[in-house]
Amino acid sequence: xxxxxxxxxxxxxxxxxxxxxxxxxxxxxxxxxxxxxxxxxxxxxxxxxxxxxxxxxxxxxxxxxxxxxxxxxxxxxxxxxxxxxxxxxxxxxxxxxxxxxxxxxxxxxxxxxxxxxxxxxxxxxxxxxxxxxxxxxxxxxxxxxxxxxxxxxxxxxxxxxxxxxxxxxxxxxxxxxxxxxxxxxxxxxxxxxxxxxxxxxxxxxxxxxxxxxxxxxxxxxxxxxxxxxxxxxxxxxxxxxxxxxxxxxxxxxxxxxxxxxxxxxxxxxxxxxxxxxxxxxxxxxxxxxxxxxxxxxxxxxxxxxxxxxxxxxxxxxxx
Ligand SMILES: *[C@@H]1O[C@H](CO)[C@@H](O)[C@H](O)[C@H]1NC(C)=O
Ligand SMILES: *[C@@H]1O[C@H](CO)[C@@H](O)[C@H](O)[C@H]1NC(C)=O
Numbered sequence: 001x002x003x004x005x006x007x008x009x010x011x012x013x014x015x016x017x018x019x020x021x022x023x024x025x026x027x028x029x030x031x032x033x034x035x036x037x038x039x040x041x042x043x044x045x046x047x048x049x050x051x052x053x054x055x056x057x058x059x060x061x062x063x064x065x066x067x068x069x070x071x072x073x074x075x076x077x078x079x080x081x082x083x084x085x086x087x088x089x090x091x092x093x094x095x096x097x098x099x100x101x102x103x104x105x106x107x108x109x110x111x112x113x114x115x116x117x118x119x120x121x122x123x124x125x126x127x128x129x130x131x132x133x134x135x136x137x138x139x140x141x142x143x144x145x146x147x148x149x150x151x152x153x154x155x156x157x158x159x160x161x162x163x164x165x166x167x168x169x170x171x172x173x174x175x176x177x178x179x180x181x182x183x184x185x186x187x188x189x190x191x192x193x194x195x196x197x198x199x200x201x202x203x204x205x206x207x208x209x210x211x212x213x214x215x216x217x218x219x220x221x222x223x224x225x226x227x228x229x230x231x232x233x234x235x236x237x238x239x240x241x242x243x244x245x246x247x248x249x250x251x252x253x254x255x256x257x258x259x260x261x262x263x264x265x266x267x268x269x270x271x272x273x274x275x276x277x278x279x280x281x282x283x284x285x286x287x288x289x290x291x292x293x294x295x296x297x298x299x300x301x302x303x304x305x306x307x308x309x310x311x312x313x314x315x316x317x318x319x
Pocket of ligand 2: 124158
Protein backbone atom coordinates (compact mmCIF):
# COMPACT_ATOMS: atom_id res chain seq x y z
CA UNK A 1 0.00 0.00 0.00
CA UNK A 2 2.72 2.43 1.01
CA UNK A 3 4.75 1.71 -2.07
CA UNK A 4 1.68 2.30 -4.18
CA UNK A 5 0.84 5.54 -2.48
CA UNK A 6 4.31 6.87 -3.12
CA UNK A 7 3.99 5.91 -6.71
CA UNK A 8 0.69 7.75 -7.03
CA UNK A 9 2.31 10.77 -5.47
CA UNK A 10 5.11 10.73 -7.96
CA UNK A 11 2.71 10.45 -10.86
CA UNK A 12 0.66 13.32 -9.61
CA UNK A 13 3.72 15.45 -9.41
CA UNK A 14 4.88 14.69 -12.87
CA UNK A 15 1.42 15.48 -14.21
CA UNK A 16 1.22 18.64 -12.21
CA UNK A 17 4.56 19.83 -13.50
CA UNK A 18 3.83 19.02 -17.11
CA UNK A 19 0.64 21.13 -16.99
CA UNK A 20 2.61 23.93 -15.34
CA UNK A 21 5.29 23.75 -18.00
CA UNK A 22 2.68 24.14 -20.74
CA UNK A 23 1.03 27.03 -18.90
CA UNK A 24 4.18 29.03 -18.17
CA UNK A 25 5.06 29.81 -21.81
CA UNK A 26 1.44 30.81 -22.30
CA UNK A 27 1.59 33.21 -19.38
CA UNK A 28 4.92 34.60 -20.60
CA UNK A 29 3.33 35.14 -24.00
CA UNK A 30 0.52 37.10 -22.36
CA UNK A 31 3.03 39.21 -20.44
CA UNK A 32 5.08 39.79 -23.59
CA UNK A 33 2.07 41.01 -25.54
CA UNK A 34 1.14 43.24 -22.59
CA UNK A 35 4.52 44.96 -22.63
CA UNK A 36 4.55 45.13 -26.44
CA UNK A 37 1.18 46.86 -26.37
CA UNK A 38 2.46 49.32 -23.80
CA UNK A 39 5.56 50.48 -25.63
CA UNK A 40 4.58 52.61 -28.60
CA UNK A 41 7.34 53.41 -31.02
CA UNK A 42 7.92 57.05 -30.09
CA UNK A 43 10.39 59.02 -32.08
CA UNK A 44 11.05 61.76 -29.54
CA UNK A 45 11.64 65.07 -31.28
CA UNK A 46 9.25 64.72 -34.22
CA UNK A 47 6.12 64.58 -32.06
CA UNK A 48 4.76 68.06 -31.39
CA UNK A 49 2.69 68.88 -28.31
CA UNK A 50 0.32 71.78 -28.77
CA UNK A 51 -2.32 73.32 -26.51
CA UNK A 52 -4.85 76.08 -27.24
CA UNK A 53 -6.10 77.99 -24.17
CA UNK A 54 -9.51 79.65 -23.82
CA UNK A 55 -10.32 82.95 -22.04
CA UNK A 56 -10.13 81.19 -18.65
CA UNK A 57 -6.67 79.86 -19.55
CA UNK A 58 -8.02 76.32 -19.70
CA UNK A 59 -7.18 74.15 -22.73
CA UNK A 60 -9.91 73.79 -25.36
CA UNK A 61 -7.68 71.86 -27.79
CA UNK A 62 -4.73 69.63 -27.03
CA UNK A 63 -2.88 67.77 -29.75
CA UNK A 64 0.15 65.50 -29.54
CA UNK A 65 1.20 64.31 -32.98
CA UNK A 66 3.82 63.85 -35.59
CA UNK A 67 2.48 65.50 -38.74
CA UNK A 68 3.97 65.01 -42.20
CA UNK A 69 2.90 66.70 -45.42
CA UNK A 70 3.25 65.72 -49.05
CA UNK A 71 2.61 68.62 -51.43
CA UNK A 72 2.66 69.40 -55.13
CA UNK A 73 2.99 72.95 -56.43
CA UNK A 74 2.91 74.77 -59.75
CA UNK A 75 6.23 75.83 -61.21
CA UNK A 76 6.91 79.13 -62.95
CA UNK A 77 6.16 77.49 -66.33
CA UNK A 78 2.74 76.32 -64.99
CA UNK A 79 3.77 72.66 -64.96
CA UNK A 80 2.95 70.57 -61.91
CA UNK A 81 5.90 69.64 -59.70
CA UNK A 82 6.88 66.28 -58.29
CA UNK A 83 5.54 65.92 -54.76
CA UNK A 84 7.74 67.14 -51.93
CA UNK A 85 7.62 65.80 -48.39
CA UNK A 86 8.11 67.87 -45.27
CA UNK A 87 7.30 67.51 -41.60
CA UNK A 88 5.31 70.07 -39.63
CA UNK A 89 8.01 71.26 -37.19
CA UNK A 90 7.40 69.97 -33.65
CA UNK A 91 8.21 73.47 -32.36
CA UNK A 92 5.53 75.16 -34.49
CA UNK A 93 3.74 77.92 -32.58
CA UNK A 94 -0.03 78.19 -32.02
CA UNK A 95 -0.73 81.94 -32.56
CA UNK A 96 -4.09 82.60 -34.22
CA UNK A 97 -5.53 79.33 -32.96
CA UNK A 98 -9.00 79.77 -31.53
CA UNK A 99 -11.48 78.18 -29.13
CA UNK A 100 -14.40 80.14 -30.71
CA UNK A 101 -14.23 80.74 -34.43
CA UNK A 102 -17.06 81.08 -36.92
CA UNK A 103 -15.81 79.49 -40.11
CA UNK A 104 -17.50 80.68 -43.27
CA UNK A 105 -18.39 77.80 -45.55
CA UNK A 106 -19.80 78.69 -48.95
CA UNK A 107 -22.08 81.72 -48.98
CA UNK A 108 -24.70 80.63 -46.48
CA UNK A 109 -23.11 78.76 -43.64
CA UNK A 110 -21.06 79.66 -40.62
CA UNK A 111 -19.77 76.73 -38.64
CA UNK A 112 -18.88 77.18 -34.96
CA UNK A 113 -15.39 75.76 -34.76
CA UNK A 114 -12.27 75.36 -32.68
CA UNK A 115 -9.10 75.76 -34.70
CA UNK A 116 -5.52 74.75 -34.02
CA UNK A 117 -3.13 76.78 -36.19
CA UNK A 118 0.46 75.56 -36.38
CA UNK A 119 2.88 78.23 -37.62
CA UNK A 120 6.23 76.98 -38.92
CA UNK A 121 8.89 78.83 -36.92
CA UNK A 122 11.50 79.00 -39.71
CA UNK A 123 9.25 79.43 -42.76
CA UNK A 124 7.43 82.78 -42.87
CA UNK A 125 3.83 82.38 -44.04
CA UNK A 126 3.67 78.59 -43.61
CA UNK A 127 0.97 77.13 -41.40
CA UNK A 128 -1.38 74.19 -40.95
CA UNK A 129 -4.90 74.78 -39.63
CA UNK A 130 -6.87 71.94 -38.07
CA UNK A 131 -10.62 72.52 -37.64
CA UNK A 132 -12.94 70.84 -35.11
CA UNK A 133 -16.69 71.25 -34.72
CA UNK A 134 -19.80 69.93 -32.98
CA UNK A 135 -22.10 71.27 -35.69
CA UNK A 136 -24.82 68.83 -36.85
CA UNK A 137 -24.60 70.42 -40.33
CA UNK A 138 -21.40 68.37 -40.71
CA UNK A 139 -23.09 65.17 -39.53
CA UNK A 140 -21.78 65.38 -35.95
CA UNK A 141 -24.18 63.76 -33.45
CA UNK A 142 -25.15 65.66 -30.28
CA UNK A 143 -22.45 65.27 -27.63
CA UNK A 144 -19.73 64.44 -30.16
CA UNK A 145 -17.01 66.45 -31.86
CA UNK A 146 -15.09 65.83 -35.09
CA UNK A 147 -12.03 67.05 -36.94
CA UNK A 148 -13.64 68.24 -40.18
CA UNK A 149 -10.99 70.06 -42.15
CA UNK A 150 -7.25 70.61 -42.55
CA UNK A 151 -5.70 73.40 -44.59
CA UNK A 152 -2.05 74.05 -45.39
CA UNK A 153 -0.73 77.47 -46.37
CA UNK A 154 2.61 77.55 -48.15
CA UNK A 155 4.92 80.37 -49.21
CA UNK A 156 7.24 79.54 -52.10
CA UNK A 157 9.79 82.14 -50.98
CA UNK A 158 10.39 80.82 -47.48
CA UNK A 159 11.29 77.22 -48.39
CA UNK A 160 14.03 75.72 -50.54
CA UNK A 161 11.84 72.68 -51.29
CA UNK A 162 9.73 74.47 -53.94
CA UNK A 163 12.27 74.54 -56.79
CA UNK A 164 11.40 76.61 -59.88
CA UNK A 165 8.30 78.01 -58.18
CA UNK A 166 7.29 81.65 -58.75
CA UNK A 167 8.58 84.02 -56.07
CA UNK A 168 6.40 85.00 -53.10
CA UNK A 169 3.62 82.71 -54.18
CA UNK A 170 1.30 81.94 -51.28
CA UNK A 171 -1.12 79.05 -51.73
CA UNK A 172 -3.62 77.48 -49.34
CA UNK A 173 -4.34 73.79 -49.91
CA UNK A 174 -7.87 72.76 -48.91
CA UNK A 175 -10.94 70.81 -49.99
CA UNK A 176 -14.29 72.59 -50.09
CA UNK A 177 -16.71 71.17 -47.52
CA UNK A 178 -19.42 68.99 -49.01
CA UNK A 179 -22.30 68.73 -46.54
CA UNK A 180 -23.67 65.60 -48.21
CA UNK A 181 -20.36 63.73 -48.20
CA UNK A 182 -18.13 64.19 -45.18
CA UNK A 183 -14.40 63.86 -45.79
CA UNK A 184 -12.76 60.63 -44.62
CA UNK A 185 -10.91 62.48 -41.90
CA UNK A 186 -14.20 63.64 -40.32
CA UNK A 187 -15.45 60.05 -40.18
CA UNK A 188 -12.28 58.80 -38.50
CA UNK A 189 -11.29 61.59 -36.12
CA UNK A 190 -14.53 61.68 -34.23
CA UNK A 191 -15.52 60.93 -30.64
CA UNK A 192 -17.54 61.98 -27.57
CA UNK A 193 -16.98 65.35 -25.94
CA UNK A 194 -14.76 64.65 -22.91
CA UNK A 195 -12.86 61.83 -24.63
CA UNK A 196 -9.59 62.06 -26.54
CA UNK A 197 -8.81 60.50 -29.91
CA UNK A 198 -5.84 58.14 -29.77
CA UNK A 199 -4.17 56.80 -32.94
CA UNK A 200 -0.53 55.70 -32.55
CA UNK A 201 -0.11 54.26 -36.06
CA UNK A 202 0.18 56.49 -39.11
CA UNK A 203 -2.99 57.59 -40.91
CA UNK A 204 -3.01 59.50 -44.17
CA UNK A 205 -5.67 61.76 -45.71
CA UNK A 206 -5.91 63.89 -48.81
CA UNK A 207 -6.27 67.58 -48.03
CA UNK A 208 -6.90 68.11 -51.72
CA UNK A 209 -6.89 65.76 -54.67
CA UNK A 210 -9.12 67.76 -57.01
CA UNK A 211 -7.14 69.67 -59.69
CA UNK A 212 -9.96 72.27 -59.79
CA UNK A 213 -8.82 73.42 -56.36
CA UNK A 214 -5.11 73.45 -57.10
CA UNK A 215 -2.25 71.02 -56.60
CA UNK A 216 -2.53 67.92 -54.37
CA UNK A 217 -1.82 67.87 -50.68
CA UNK A 218 -1.70 64.88 -48.36
CA UNK A 219 -1.31 64.77 -44.59
CA UNK A 220 -0.06 61.91 -42.40
CA UNK A 221 -0.80 61.89 -38.68
CA UNK A 222 1.11 59.53 -36.42
CA UNK A 223 1.62 59.06 -32.67
CA UNK A 224 -1.59 61.02 -32.41
CA UNK A 225 -3.54 61.92 -29.31
CA UNK A 226 -5.85 64.90 -29.51
CA UNK A 227 -8.95 66.40 -27.96
CA UNK A 228 -11.08 69.45 -28.73
CA UNK A 229 -14.07 70.92 -26.91
CA UNK A 230 -12.29 70.18 -23.62
CA UNK A 231 -14.31 71.09 -20.57
CA UNK A 232 -12.02 72.68 -18.02
CA UNK A 233 -9.58 69.80 -17.66
CA UNK A 234 -5.83 70.24 -18.12
CA UNK A 235 -5.30 66.64 -19.25
CA UNK A 236 -6.58 64.33 -21.97
CA UNK A 237 -9.86 62.53 -21.24
CA UNK A 238 -10.50 58.84 -21.70
CA UNK A 239 -8.82 57.47 -24.83
CA UNK A 240 -10.95 56.53 -27.77
CA UNK A 241 -8.67 54.38 -29.95
CA UNK A 242 -8.89 54.66 -33.74
CA UNK A 243 -10.32 51.57 -35.46
CA UNK A 244 -6.97 50.99 -37.20
CA UNK A 245 -5.21 50.69 -33.82
CA UNK A 246 -7.82 48.84 -31.83
CA UNK A 247 -6.56 45.36 -32.67
CA UNK A 248 -2.88 46.00 -31.93
CA UNK A 249 -3.17 48.25 -28.97
CA UNK A 250 -6.35 47.45 -27.11
CA UNK A 251 -5.09 45.94 -23.89
CA UNK A 252 -8.40 44.49 -22.73
CA UNK A 253 -8.24 41.21 -24.71
CA UNK A 254 -4.68 40.68 -23.53
CA UNK A 255 -5.72 41.06 -19.90
CA UNK A 256 -8.77 38.86 -20.41
CA UNK A 257 -6.70 36.07 -21.97
CA UNK A 258 -4.13 36.40 -19.17
CA UNK A 259 -6.85 36.04 -16.55
CA UNK A 260 -8.34 33.07 -18.41
CA UNK A 261 -4.94 31.38 -18.54
CA UNK A 262 -4.53 31.91 -14.78
CA UNK A 263 -8.01 30.49 -14.16
CA UNK A 264 -7.13 27.41 -16.18
CA UNK A 265 -3.91 27.04 -14.20
CA UNK A 266 -5.68 27.31 -10.85
CA UNK A 267 -8.36 24.87 -11.97
CA UNK A 268 -5.66 22.37 -12.91
CA UNK A 269 -3.86 22.82 -9.60
CA UNK A 270 -7.13 22.49 -7.69
CA UNK A 271 -7.91 19.36 -9.65
CA UNK A 272 -4.59 17.74 -8.82
CA UNK A 273 -4.82 18.73 -5.17
CA UNK A 274 -8.31 17.24 -5.08
CA UNK A 275 -7.10 14.12 -6.84
CA UNK A 276 -4.20 13.66 -4.40
CA UNK A 277 -6.70 13.56 -1.56
CA UNK A 278 -8.87 10.85 -3.10
CA UNK A 279 -8.49 7.37 -1.58
CA UNK A 280 -6.10 5.38 -3.77
CA UNK A 281 -8.70 2.71 -4.51
CA UNK A 282 -10.97 5.20 -6.17
CA UNK A 283 -8.07 6.56 -8.15
CA UNK A 284 -7.17 3.12 -9.40
CA UNK A 285 -10.77 2.62 -10.36
CA UNK A 286 -11.27 5.89 -12.20
CA UNK A 287 -7.94 6.08 -13.97
CA UNK A 288 -6.50 2.64 -14.56
CA UNK A 289 -4.62 3.88 -17.63
CA UNK A 290 -2.23 5.85 -15.44
CA UNK A 291 -0.89 2.58 -14.15
CA UNK A 292 -0.29 1.35 -17.67
CA UNK A 293 1.47 4.48 -18.82
CA UNK A 294 3.86 4.22 -15.98
CA UNK A 295 4.88 0.67 -16.94
CA UNK A 296 8.40 1.19 -18.23
CA UNK A 297 9.49 3.23 -15.22
CA UNK A 298 9.24 0.53 -12.62
CA UNK A 299 11.13 -2.67 -12.20
CA UNK A 300 8.68 -3.99 -9.70
CA UNK A 301 5.87 -2.81 -11.88
CA UNK A 302 4.56 -6.22 -12.89
CA UNK A 303 3.77 -7.24 -9.37
CA UNK A 304 1.89 -4.09 -8.65
CA UNK A 305 0.09 -4.12 -11.92
CA UNK A 306 -1.11 -7.66 -11.32
CA UNK A 307 -2.33 -6.66 -7.97
CA UNK A 308 -4.10 -3.66 -9.40
CA UNK A 309 -5.80 -5.57 -12.14
CA UNK A 310 -6.91 -8.16 -9.70
CA UNK A 311 -8.40 -5.53 -7.42
CA UNK A 312 -10.03 -3.79 -10.28
CA UNK A 313 -11.70 -6.95 -11.55
CA UNK A 314 -12.89 -7.72 -8.09
CA UNK A 315 -14.55 -4.31 -7.84
CA UNK A 316 -16.03 -4.81 -11.29
CA UNK A 317 -17.71 -8.04 -10.26
CA UNK A 318 -19.43 -6.26 -7.46
CA UNK A 319 -21.33 -3.91 -9.75
C1 LIG B 1 -2.54 86.24 -36.88
O1 LIG B 1 -3.63 87.02 -37.34
C2 LIG B 1 -3.29 88.39 -37.52
C3 LIG B 1 -4.56 89.13 -37.89
O2 LIG B 1 -5.25 88.45 -38.90
C4 LIG B 1 -2.20 88.57 -38.58
O3 LIG B 1 -1.87 89.90 -38.73
C5 LIG B 1 -0.99 87.74 -38.15
O4 LIG B 1 -0.01 87.79 -39.15
C6 LIG B 1 -1.37 86.32 -37.87
N1 LIG B 1 -0.23 85.58 -37.35
C7 LIG B 1 0.13 84.39 -37.84
C8 LIG B 1 1.34 83.77 -37.24
O5 LIG B 1 -0.50 83.84 -38.71
C1 LIG C 1 7.09 84.60 -47.71
O1 LIG C 1 8.48 84.41 -47.43
C2 LIG C 1 9.27 85.57 -47.65
C3 LIG C 1 10.71 85.16 -47.44
O2 LIG C 1 10.92 84.61 -46.16
C4 LIG C 1 8.83 86.68 -46.71
O3 LIG C 1 9.59 87.85 -46.94
C5 LIG C 1 7.36 86.97 -46.94
O4 LIG C 1 6.89 87.93 -46.00
C6 LIG C 1 6.55 85.68 -46.79
N1 LIG C 1 5.17 85.92 -47.12
C7 LIG C 1 4.18 85.76 -46.23
C8 LIG C 1 2.80 86.06 -46.75
O5 LIG C 1 4.37 85.41 -45.08
